[in-house]
Amino acid sequence: MIGFWTLFYKELLRFWKVSFQTVAAPVLTALLYLLIFGHVLDDRVLVHGVRYTSFLVPGLVMMQVLQNAFANSSSSLIQARVTGSIVFVLLPPIPYSAFFGAYVLAAMVRGLVVGVGVLLATLWFAELHVVSPLWVFAFALFGGALFGALGMIAGIWAEKFDQLAAFQNFLIMPLTMLSGVFYSIYSLPPFWQRLSHYNPVFYMIDGFRYGFFGVSDVPPETSLLVVIACFAAVSLLTLSLLQRGWKLRA
Numbered sequence: 001m002i003g004f005w006t007l008f009y010k011e012l013l014r015f016w017k018v019s020f021q022t023v024a025a026p027v028l029t030a031l032l033y034l035l036i037f038g039h040v041l042d043d044r045v046l047v048h049g050v051r052y053t054s055f056l057v058p059g060l061v062m063m064q065v066l067q068n069a070f071a072n073s074s075s076s077l078i079q080a081r082v083t084g085s086i087v088f089v090l091l092p093p094i095p096y097s098a099f100f101g102a103y104v105l106a107a108m109v110r111g112l113v114v115g116v117g118v119l120l121a122t123l124w125f126a127e128l129h130v131v132s133p134l135w136v137f138a139f140a141l142f143g144g145a146l147f148g149a150l151g152m153i154a155g156i157w158a159e160k161f162d163q164l165a166a167f168q169n170f171l172i173m174p175l176t177m178l179s180g181v182f183y184s185i186y187s188l189p190p191f192w193q194r195l196s197h198y199n200p201v202f203y204m205i206d207g208f209r210y211g212f213f214g215v216s217d218v219p220p221e222t223s224l225l226v227v228i229a230c231f232a233a234v235s236l237l238t239l240s241l242l243q244r245g246w247k248l249r250a
Helices: 002-016 019-041 052-083 096-122 133-157 161-177 190-196 200-213 220-244
Strands: none
Touching: 002 019, 002 052, 002 096, 019 052, 019 096, 052 096, 052 133, 052 161, 052 200, 096 133, 096 220, 133 161, 133 200, 133 220, 161 200, 200 220
16 A cells, blocks of 8 residues: 555646646636637526536536546656666556556546636536536546546557557547537537537546436446446456556566
């Protein structure tokens, strides 16, 4: 447990020391999305009977939670590997499960901190009523954990920063941007509606939004089961890579 808490504390300090970049910048990005899309569409669009600006806020919050959880664990591992400092983490007798837990938990904390920051900043522009805080918390928690674990896989796989950028630009960004952050999937043609159901991020956004408005495109129980199943699968893969020391103990 000493190794776990030490790694966790190190990861917290790593992103908090540059909080202007890791926390403030994503909050500003979400605000720009809200101001631009909200200004253009707020008076023209109702989604599930909700004004567009109010509909948009939970999607932006969850998008930032996921992207920043991924960024935290992936950037930490790739930096440690490129600089060679990963050896100081691997030398102590820290179980790979503690290694995994510390990185994922720190990623979740960064994602949640950014998410809360976005939520507080956007309250000035939209009226929100949380119908079910437990659903909000559950999807934020498991979504951040899933993307924290996925970030570890990316950080282990990538050998240089441009490979990590490719992983983020060609996988993470499309998954989050095409998940219903800015729209309801029922506004799409039938083919794209069916395709959206194969995107796990859709279930995170939809379930998280249900906690605010009590309406969703998919029952929240189904969404949560999908998210938990994806987290379990990604976690098992990450733990397997850590146990084998793939690309870490070369």
